[in-house]
Amino acid sequence: xxxxxxxxxxxxxxxxxxxxxxxxxxxxxxxxxxxxxxxxxxxxxxxxxxxxxxxxxxxxxxxxxxxxxxxxxxxxxxxxxxxxxxxxxxxxxxxxxxxxxxxxxxxxxxxxxxxxxxxxxxxxxxxxxxxxxxxxxxxxxxxxxxxxxxxxxxxxxxxxxxxxxxxxxxxxxxxxxxxxxxxxxxxxxxxxxxxxxxxxxxxxxxxxxxxxxxxxxxxxxxxxxxxxxxxxxxxxxxxxxxxxxxxxxxxxxxxxxxxxxxxxxxxxxxxxxxxxxxxxxxxxxxxxxxxxxxxxxxxxxxxxxxxxxxxxxxxxxxxxxxxxxxxxxxxxxxxxxxxxxxxxxxxxxxxxxxxxxxxxxxxxxxxxxxxxxxxxxxxxxxxxxxxxxxxxxxxxxxxxxxxxxxxxxxxxxxxxxxxxxxxxxxxxxxxxxxxxxxxxxxxxxxxxxxxxxxxxxxxxxxxxxxxxxxxxxxxxxxxxxxxxxxxxxxxxxx
Amino acid sequence: xxxxxxxxxxxxxxxxxxxxxxxxxxxxxxxxxxxxxxxxxxxxxxxxxxxxxxxxxxxxxxxxxxxxxxxxxxxxxxxxxxxxxxxxxxxxxxxxxxxxxxxxxxxxxxxxxxxxxxxxxxxxxxxxxxxxxxxxxxxxxxxxxxxxxxxxxxxxxxxxxxxxxxxxxxxxxxxxxxxxxxxx
Numbered sequence: 001x002x003x004x005x006x007x008x009x010x011x012x013x014x015x016x017x018x019x020x021x022x023x024x025x026x027x028x029x030x031x032x033x034x035x036x037x038x039x040x041x042x043x044x045x046x047x048x049x050x051x052x053x054x055x056x057x058x059x060x061x062x063x064x065x066x067x068x069x070x071x072x073x074x075x076x077x078x079x080x081x082x083x084x085x086x087x088x089x090x091x092x093x094x095x096x097x098x099x100x101x102x103x104x105x106x107x108x109x110x111x112x113x114x115x116x117x118x119x120x121x122x123x124x125x126x127x128x129x130x131x132x133x134x135x136x137x138x139x140x141x142x143x144x145x146x147x148x149x150x151x152x153x154x155x156x157x158x159x160x161x162x163x164x165x166x167x168x169x170x171x172x173x174x175x176x177x178x179x180x181x182x183x184x185x186x187x188x189x190x191x192x193x194x195x196x197x198x199x200x201x202x203x204x205x206x207x208x209x210x211x212x213x214x215x216x217x218x219x220x221x222x223x224x225x226x227x228x229x230x231x232x233x234x235x236x237x238x239x240x241x242x243x244x245x246x247x248x249x250x251x252x253x254x255x256x257x258x259x260x261x262x263x264x265x266x267x268x269x270x271x272x273x274x275x276x277x278x279x280x281x282x283x284x285x286x287x288x289x290x291x292x293x294x295x296x297x298x299x300x301x302x303x304x305x306x307x308x309x310x311x312x313x314x315x316x317x318x319x320x321x322x323x324x325x326x327x328x329x330x331x332x333x334x335x336x337x338x339x340x341x342x343x344x345x346x347x348x349x350x351x352x353x354x355x356x357x358x359x360x361x362x363x364x365x366x367x368x369x370x371x372x373x374x375x376x377x378x379x380x381x382x383x384x385x386x387x388x389x390x391x392x393x394x395x396x397x398x399x400x401x402x403x404x405x406x407x408x409x410x411x412x413x414x415x416x417x418x419x420x421x422x423x424x425x426x427x428x429x430x431x432x433x434x435x436x437x438x439x440x441x442x443x444x445x446x447x448x449x450x451x452x453x454x455x456x457x458x459x460x461x462x463x464x465x466x467x468x469x470x471x472x473x474x475x476x477x478x479x480x481x482x483x484x485x486x487x488x489x490x491x492x493x494x
Numbered sequence: 495x496x497x498x499x500x501x502x503x504x505x506x507x508x509x510x511x512x513x514x515x516x517x518x519x520x521x522x523x524x525x526x527x528x529x530x531x532x533x534x535x536x537x538x539x540x541x542x543x544x545x546x547x548x549x550x551x552x553x554x555x556x557x558x559x560x561x562x563x564x565x566x567x568x569x570x571x572x573x574x575x576x577x578x579x580x581x582x583x584x585x586x587x588x589x590x591x592x593x594x595x596x597x598x599x600x601x602x603x604x605x606x607x608x609x610x611x612x613x614x615x616x617x618x619x620x621x622x623x624x625x626x627x628x629x630x631x632x633x634x635x636x637x638x639x640x641x642x643x644x645x646x647x648x649x650x651x652x653x654x655x656x657x658x659x660x661x662x663x664x665x666x667x668x669x670x671x672x673x674x675x676x677x678x
Contacts, residue, residue, distance in 0.1 A: 458564035460527035463576035
């Protein structure tokens with residue numbers, strides 16, 4: 001039985017995991033780092049492990065140190081949250097070797113699914129459709145050219161070890177192939193230390209739809225329906241909804257069936273996500289599997305009422321799933337907004353600094369998972385996610401109406417956030433219809449952020465007023481100075 | 495704001511009248527947004543704006559413009575440059591007099607006829623140069639790839655024209671704002 005957990009992560013996900021752990025009576029440990037010594041998440045830990053003296057390493061990337069601390073403090077289990085660490089099979093393996101429970105799938109599954117080439121082979125074996133492409137690594141440009149000539153353009157060159165949109169290049173015509181092939185391979189070599197790439201047909205107008213799965217160590221697997229993640233910028237998700245408004249019941253059943261079959265075939269356990277591309281003709285293709293809890297898991301929790309972190313802990317304990325497929329029903333509709341510290345007007349550049357003020361409205365439709373409160377610092381060395389606003393209601397229309405109100409009521413001062421972007425999404429016709437693709441931001445949005453009529457002129461008038469006030473103040477000061485001129489002072493002194 | 499007859503500005507508890515000899519322009523990238531002239535504020539199309547304002551704190555304003563309410567925050571005011579946030583959007587304005595504004599407009603036209611230097615948006619390494627000297631390029635076309643923070647960033651062409659000069663080669667390390675290419 002797990003009685004204590006080392007949460008090897010920070011910010012909102014560390015807090016989110018600790019909440020479930022607390023409810024289950026499990027003691028939590030977290031790391032105090034030099035990058036963020038006054039972070040909010042530390043207030044949610046039962047015990048804090050101070051690693052701030054070590055200013056050279058990022059503890060959240062250092063498998064050996066994490067496992068050593070878990071042994072030293074006699075902690076039963078490690079939860080990696082999401083991010084690079086959670087998909088590092090070496091962590092799961094090292095935990096197993098030291099007799100520590102890893103809250104997640106087996107390292108074999110992480111390793112297999114983390115390799116896109118092997119994952120694709122497994123999908124083919126499980127009769128799950130995949131995008132036409134090279135089966136395995138394309139070792140040279142010559143090989144790439146021969147292969148692409150056989151399937152035709154456009155194609156996408158992807159790093160075998162890639163993820164998060166890195167090490168990927170789209171090739172529209174033959175003349176670009178060599179440059180893009182090299183670019184993808186070089187980028188993969190720098191980031192992942194592995195320059196191997198493969199090639200697939202590029203689907204021009206896809207939707208990104210994923211299925212949440214949950215399995216135990218006794219061979220039981222259930223799905224918790226789908227999530228729509230097509231609103232992305234540079235392959236990074238910005239908002240997600242569950243269930244997908246653009247998926248028919250038949251397609252939903254097929255996606256969920258394929259996801260479950262893949263898990264059965266690979267003996268997968270713990271929470272996981274099977275990602276699919278769906279093309280304009282509603283054909284779906286397996287893309288990859290994420291062997292972790294995901295940032296967007298709360299939308300699934302909202303519509304099904306299942307606490308996924310609790311299930312992860314129970315499965316890690318070796319328990320059988322207490323829920324069966326028939327118990328899991330879609331109870332409504334939910335949208336998650338990723339409140340990132342980014343300046344949308346300046347092209348989504350990171351905006352770190354002190355949060356002078358942060359407040360979300362008290363609303364029963366809103367779950368606000370925040371890693372920060374007023375007065376906290378958003379460090380520049382981590383990702384830009386500061387909070388997630390998850391809005392739930394019985395129907396999608398109600399969710400949208402409530403979201404508009406809630407986004408207007410969230411106040412953030414001191415840093416810039418992605419909220420003006422979401423306000424604009426909520427006025428975009430294709431989003432409102434629930435019919436959008438991964439090119440939503442480039443093709444459907446007239447502008448990237450919400451602008452009220454007349455706000456530009458209003459801002460200019462405020463600038464004018466501030467300027468005039470300052471000028472008036474200066475004139476007052478000048479008059480005042482004249483009276484206390486040093487020459488006058490001197491004459492008084494005499 | 496009371497622009498009638500005299501321009502009165504509240505500073506704390508006292509009201510101060512200031513004289514404006516020339517029209518004032520609130521300018522965003524050489525385009526006037528509003529103008530204060532003859533004790534009236536007009537927009538870019540010369541429509542008079544109905545204004546009322548309330549100050550909540552030293553930096554927070556509530557403004558009623560033509561009957562519609564806006565709240566804004568002044569982030570900074572340095573000399574004649576003012577940054578304002580409304581609805582989470584940031585706007586940066588220059589406040590110019592009639593004379594300084596016409597001088598700036600003149601400079602802008604002169605500058606636009608010169609060739610344009612494309613500089614590095616962030617420090618990094620040039621991994622590939624995608625164009626040749628003398629080549630015709632379109633606005634938005636990738637000129638080179640810059641690797642920075644483990645990411646390949648495409649440097650896009652800001653104008654349509656011809657590549658005049660390429661100042662770096664593949665493998666070069668570049669600093670932020672270093673000039674990479676000249677386009678005209």
